[in-house]
Amino acid sequence: MKTTAFIKKYYIDRSNSQSIKWSRGKKLGCLPMWIADMDFKCDERVTKALKDFIQAGDYGYANLPEDYYRVFIDWHEKRNGVSYKQEWIRFTRGAVNAMFQVLHSLTQKNDAVMINTPLYPPFKAAIKNSGRKVIESPLQYEDGYFTFNYRDIEKKFKTRNVKMLMLCSPHNPLGRVWKKGELEELFELCHKYHVLVCADEVHSDIIMPDQEFVPALSLKKYQKQTVSIIAASKSFSLAVFSHCHVVIPDKKLRDRFIRYQQEHNTASVNVLNALPTYYNYLYGEEWLNTVNNVIFENYQYLKRELGEYLEMTNLEGSYLLFLNLGEYNISSSAAECLTDKCHILANPGESFGKGYENWVRLNLATSPENIKTATERILQLIKTK
Numbered sequence: 001m002k003t004t005a006f007i008k009k010y011y012i013d014r015s016n017s018q019s020i021k022w023s024r025g026k027k028l029g030c031l032p033m034w035i036a037d038m039d040f041k042c043d044e045r046v047t048k049a050l051k052d053f054i055q056a057g058d059y060g061y062a063n064l065p066e067d068y069y070r071v072f073i074d075w076h077e078k079r080n081g082v083s084y085k086q087e088w089i090r091f092t093r094g095a096v097n098a099m100f101q102v103l104h105s106l107t108q109k110n111d112a113v114m115i116n117t118p119l120y121p122p123f124k125a126a127i128k129n130s131g132r133k134v135i136e137s138p139l140q141y142e143d144g145y146f147t148f149n150y151r152d153i154e155k156k157f158k159t160r161n162v163k164m165l166m167l168c169s170p171h172n173p174l175g176r177v178w179k180k181g182e183l184e185e186l187f188e189l190c191h192k193y194h195v196l197v198c199a200d201e202v203h204s205d206i207i208m209p210d211q212e213f214v215p216a217l218s219l220k221k222y223q224k225q226t227v228s229i230i231a232a233s234k235s236f237s238l239a240v241f242s243h244c245h246v247v248i249p250d251k252k253l254r255d256r257f258i259r260y261q262q263e264h265n266t267a268s269v270n271v272l273n274a275l276p277t278y279y280n281y282l283y284g285e286e287w288l289n290t291v292n293n294v295i296f297e298n299y300q301y302l303k304r305e306l307g308e309y310l311e312m313t314n315l316e317g318s319y320l321l322f323l324n325l326g327e328y329n330i331s332s333s334a335a336e337c338l339t340d341k342c343h344i345l346a347n348p349g350e351s352f353g354k355g356y357e358n359w360v361r362l363n364l365a366t367s368p369e370n371i372k373t374a375t376e377r378i379l380q381l382i383k384t385k
């Protein structure tokens, strides 16, 4: 499908909806480009299938669709060449909930858990609120490119008794799609120092041209030390349903996770909330491919217009762009400057890590028209400086 036809058919005006993103924008008189959801409605076949379920009125206890696991497994096999087994898959109420359950079941109180910053804030919050210690290893930055600082990671693995690495792949807010070699080097260190890996892969379906997503569990050598958090919630904008999977190949780790779920009564799956994932995996591929094109076009436009003035990450995956307002930031925080001067709501850089006050995270999963409006407002700020 052409991107223009897609926007015409699937862009939704959310300004009068219950959308958190848009209601805050409206309250502040801003174009909302914060929070990670999309301004597009699902493929029409998905909406119809959900409507049919609701309309049938049978709201008793229900099984998952018989082929739910096959559809899930086929999706990931076909898109990324990774083979999951049905018995490896557990369910949680969203990805952040999965982080908590993984931390509680596979680490102990006061254990050290590493993250690579700047990073989506709930990682750190989940570790802290679970009574574990946060060990930060900042990513290294050079020419718009962030990568792991392996020396720092190894030093901290050696000296801080790290038990788990929580990896964001693709990375929020940096839009990095980690290369196979980068992951292998990282996982080899984890292997050497007996550090478990929990890979949050919820952005793995939004991958820009010429990039290849490498699932953590496709690296067979490291499967026994790795669990993955996988969802369709970012791919198809299904946040309201809070449905997520934790994939655990190693039986010992899986048994610990299952025991935790049994003890806390979190093992069951909400079937209604699982249906949008199922129907999107069945019917949503063309929709998703077009969304990827829309995001790439939005990114290219923004880069073309603003690239000569502002530093920004090279978007490899996700729809989240990290942008440095640099000298044009005339407030204590770039996000505040964008709100006050450009009437744009963005996520503040400093919420992802110390020292990023001049940066903002912008959500590009919207119409080209909104991207154009945002770009013009930022250009205005640049030109009046």
Ligand SMILES: Cc1ncc(COP(=O)(O)O)c(C=O)c1O
Binding pocket: 036, 093, 094, 095, 096, 097, 120, 168, 172, 200, 202, 203, 231, 233, 239, 242, 243, 244
């Ligand atoms: C990497 C990552 N993990 C988890 C989440 C939150 O997922 P959920 O709403 O399913 O808890 C987000 C949301 O933006 C995210 O970017």
